[in-house]
Amino acid sequence: TSPKPTSEPSPSHQTPPVAPRSPSPRRYTAEEVDAAEKIQTFWRKCRPLRAAHASIASLTTKFEQAKSAFTFPATLDYTLNGRVVSVPATGGDVSASDEGEIERTSEDASLAFTPTNVPVHAYEEELNRILTKLDGVQSGGDELVRNRRRELVRKVESEAERIEK
Known part of the structure; x- marks a missing residue:
């Protein structure tokens, strides 16, 4: 009787596993290195x-939300000659004839720090935080960033002036 052939080779006849060879590092040309440096500089x-x-967009949203949420109280309290005087709020919409009278009075009067005026003071503070x-x-010298920032600063300052009137 002869030995039966098996489908598996005997262990002594197996070849040892060969580790896969990693390719040798590629050498880059001076042009490729220069191009890579330009791309990296651009992205940095x-x-x-x-x-x-992103900051300007976030601050624009914050400003628009604050502006739309703000409403003037029905009256505003002013300190005038040492006493608090309540006057109807105009919401910043003042006719030209009333403006002169208000300016003369406002030279001596200032917005009082009373519970009635809390929304106005809080809104002014929020506008200052945004600025x-x-x-x-x-x-970074980018004109578009400068222009967008300048535009938002103007809007916020304009709103602050409207509130102060």
């Missing part, structure tokens, strides 16, 4: 600009 420059645009954060947005 873009990251702060994207952050600046402060806008001051911290770096343009």
